[in-house]
Amino acid sequence: MSAYNYAKRSSTFSTTIQLSKNRASHRGGSMNAKVLVLNQSYEPISICSVKKAFLLVFLTKAEVIASKNDRTLRTVSVQYSCPSIIRLSNYVRVTFRRVELSRKNILRRDSGRCQYCGKTNPPLTIDHIIPKSRGGEDTWENLITACMKCNNRKGNRTPEEASMPLMSTPKKPSHVTFLKQIVGRVEDSWRPYLFMD
């Protein structure tokens, strides 16, 4: 069993660990704060709860790479820093499913935001940057989210012809793209591992 799966199973064990923030009492819900899990190779592979991360570290299945400065975990006798990033001690072979090119995943990659005006108002459509009638293909690089208004305005033109620059260059998403979306706000200490610098 991999270290990660082991922790998943072990996480059902009850613990007597307490979490405190700035020495004040803190509700147990913070045990569910997000921790970035790196493979032994430092590749980001998952997100887990503080509770699960602490357990992995406690079982020496992982080491702490970064801690949340303002939080500590307390047992009866010892106080630990609350992990923010952990790295597995052993390399875990993970195969990420290829992200399927679909309307849903294009909207997801673009965070449901029109790539011309930035609005998130529905109805959102999928636009071919190079129009299909002019040889534009169905690829991650040529398909983007566009609101109905921008899509109609652009019509059968390229962004240059329509003077409608794109907010970002569309790329094929990876599991890291979606990891970022799962957590929403990315902690600063995570940025180097998520290739955001």
Ligand SMILES: [Zn+2]
């Ligand atoms: Zn728009």
